[in-house]
Amino acid sequence: MIGIIQAYLLLALSLVALGMELFALVEAARHSGDSFERAGKRTKTFWVSILAGATFVGVLALPLFVGIMPYWINVIAVVFAGVFLADVRPAIRINGPGRTKRTGPYGGW
Structure with missing residues (x-):
C-alpha cells in the first residue's frame, strides 16, 4: 500500500517538474x-539550450524510464528552470518588445 502511494507521489512530482x-x-x-x-541576462541561445536539456532530463526522469538516470539530476534541471x-x-518581460525600462518609482511615461 505504501509503495503504491510513493509511486503515485513520485509520478505526480515528476509531472509537475516536467x-x-x-x-x-x-x-x-x-x-x-x-x-x-x-535585460542584461545571458543570451537566448544559452537559456533555450539549457532549458531544452532540462526538459529532456525531465522526460527521462519520469517513472516510466526507471533506471535511466538518477533522480537527483532532475533536481538540477528543476533548479535551472526555477532560476x-x-x-x-x-x-x-519588462524589457520585451515595445516596452522600455521602467524609470522612477511609478514606471515610465
Whole structure:
C-alpha cells in the first residue's frame, strides 16, 4: 500500500517538474533575443539550450524510464528552470518588445 502511494507521489512530482521545465522552455523560446540583451541576462541561445536539456532530463526522469538516470539530476534541471522563471523571465518581460525600462518609482511615461 505504501509503495503504491510513493509511486503515485513520485509520478505526480515528476509531472509537475516536467511541466515547469516545459513552461520555462516555451517562455524562453517565445521572447526575442534582444529582450535578453536589454535585460542584461545571458543570451537566448544559452537559456533555450539549457532549458531544452532540462526538459529532456525531465522526460527521462519520469517513472516510466526507471533506471535511466538518477533522480537527483532532475533536481538540477528543476533548479535551472526555477532560476529562469524567478530571475530571467521577469526581466525579459519588462524589457520585451515595445516596452522600455521602467524609470522612477511609478514606471515610465
